[in-house]
Amino acid sequence: MLGSGRGGAAGGHMHGARWGVIAAVLAVSGCFDTEPCPAPLEACGGICYDLRTDRLHCGECGNACAGGEVCLSGACVSDPNAACVSRSGGAFVTLGVCGDTVKAWIVAPDFISRAEALVADPASPGAAVPTFDLRDGSDCDAQWSWSPSPATARFADAGSPSCSACPSSVQADPAGWITQVGVWCPPARVLAVHRQ
Incomplete structure (x- = not known):
């Protein structure tokens, strides 16, 4: 009995630890934002961005366009106005x-x-x-x-x-x-x- 009790407690701690890791991952990904962004913006790390035009979050959170590119309709394309970045x-x-x-x-x-x-x-x-x-x-x-x-x-x-x-x-x-x-x-x- 004593052995199964320890195993159950350890299993409970592991189960709780897994949920803690999952909760941390969801929090970092912005899934727990309490304030929704007004359309058409979406939250990335708790800040609202337009994923259709934001070059650091193009099409999805964290998808950054390369130097010399802009985000147009959610896709990174060559920037005819490259000076905007600097x-x-x-x-x-x-x-x-x-x-x-x-x-x-x-x-x-x-x-x-x-x-x-x-x-x-x-x-x-x-x-x-x-x-x-x-x-x-x-x-x-x-x-x-x-x-x-x-x-x-x-x-x-x-x-x-x-x-x-x-x-x-x-x-x-x-x-x-x-x-x-x-x-x-x-x-x-x-x-x-x-x-x-």
Whole structure:
């Protein structure tokens, strides 16, 4: 009896140790994140990323694109804008707009700080409508042929129907938006801010 009791206790400790290892692996892999990320983002190590466009988590958590590549639609491809990787003095701000994402390089310090506050608490008091001057060229978000101007990004208290649109609408006529409308104030939510 005494021998079987020790064996049972040892077996119980081993069983508990196995579950401890499994729990640790699941925790490290992000399976115990308590806060879900807003769509289309997914949690990798407790931080929300867009796996369709994030070069460190391309298509899945931890799948980093090689130097000179970007993540486009969840796949690593050659980067026509290789300089994006080495940028500093600003932040990549990811917006969720109409079910799409727009990743913009921003150097306006007030915009970056407010964007970080909105990521932490989307209901935080203050201006919450991102407003951008637009320019031609994708500039680090290859899914769009236009981009927000990095230095003039700002937040407004309210948007205007004349400048509020989904990114696909801007993509349908980027020249018209750049030359005629000039400003884009989308009904967006700030999803992520990554300083560099």
